[in-house]
Amino acid sequence: MKIAILGGTGSIGEGFALRWASKHDIIICSRDVDRAIETADKYSGTVLSKGLVCCGISGCTNETGIEDVDVVVLSVPYKGMVPLLQKLKPFFNNQIVISLVVPMQKNDKFEYTPPEQGSAALEIKEILPETVKVISAYHNISARKLADLESNLDYDVVICGDDEDAKKTVMELTHEINNLRPLDGGGLESSYMIESLTPFLINLAIKNGLRDLGVKFL
Numbered sequence: 001m002k003i004a005i006l007g008g009t010g011s012i013g014e015g016f017a018l019r020w021a022s023k024h025d026i027i028i029c030s031r032d033v034d035r036a037i038e039t040a041d042k043y044s045g046t047v048l049s050k051g052l053v054c055c056g057i058s059g060c061t062n063e064t065g066i067e068d069v070d071v072v073v074l075s076v077p078y079k080g081m082v083p084l085l086q087k088l089k090p091f092f093n094n095q096i097v098i099s100l101v102v103p104m105q106k107n108d109k110f111e112y113t114p115p116e117q118g119s120a121a122l123e124i125k126e127i128l129p130e131t132v133k134v135i136s137a138y139h140n141i142s143a144r145k146l147a148d149l150e151s152n153l154d155y156d157v158v159i160c161g162d163d164e165d166a167k168k169t170v171m172e173l174t175h176e177i178n179n180l181r182p183l184d185g186g187g188l189e190s191s192y193m194i195e196s197l198t199p200f201l202i203n204l205a206i207k208n209g210l211r212d213l214g215v216k217f218l
């Protein structure tokens with residue numbers, strides 16, 4: 001598959017590029033094409049240095065990167081999300097869009113600050129063309145552990161979405177990342193629950209002196 005990562009130059013985008021590059025064509029998207037190309041070269045070097053196959057990691061502008069791909073990973077901060085999607089709307093057609101976006105802010109602790117639609121995922125669905133299949137996933141995964149290819153990711157990933165085929169594709173992509181267990185979380189209306197867990201996990205980690213907390217259902 002061709003997978004474009006909006007926000008691929010950032011913290012969590014890196015891990016997805018490294019983990020999926022052995023099986024898929026990865027396109028690192030950025031507002032700055034030079035940063036995209038430089039980052040893609042760096043990620044390719046990391047994959048090859050581990051002795052892994054690299055199908056190809058390239059760098060592009062956000063606009064050109066998302067055209068003609070199967071999957072777009074949306075991993076930009078919430079504060080830039082709405083203007084970015086409005087600008088990129090003409091370049092979306094029928095891709096699967098995986099949202100990792102968590103609207104949150106820090107006051108005395110981290111707090112979930114959803115938009116009026118109820119969650120970032122529902123807001124994305126409202127902005128993008130109806131042909132786009134929005135899936136919500138990976139909000140509770142540690143960027144640091146995802147980018148560390150030796151790290152054992154013994155987490156569950158709750159995946160929400162209204163298109164069953166698209167959800168199945170994202171569940172398969174999740175299976176490809178070692179030890180992650182995909183769980184069907186139902187429709188996109190449930191996304192607020194997994195988005196809101198992220199600030200809760202960060203607060204738990206801070207209060208208890210822990211790192212990289214995730215979710216595992218037993």
Ligand SMILES: NC(=O)c1ccc[n+]([C@@H]2O[C@H](COP(=O)([O-])OP(=O)(O)OC[C@H]3O[C@@H](n4cnc5c(N)ncnc54)[C@H](OP(=O)(O)O)[C@@H]3O)[C@@H](O)[C@H]2O)c1
Pocket residue numbers: 006007008009010011012013029030031032035036074075076077078079080081084100101102103138139140141142143144
């Ligand atoms: N970090 C985590 O552990 C983690 C875990 C789960 C979910 N998430 C969610 O994933 C998303 C990305 O998190 P992150 O930590 O990877 O963020 P980040 O490193 O701060 O940013 C990712 C990339 O987004 C682009 N970006 C930043 N501000 C932007 C703006 N105003 N408009 C358009 N693009 C912008 C930048 O790329 P360019 O400058 O190259 O365009 C940046 O490299 C967030 O919504 C976060 O809630 C993060």
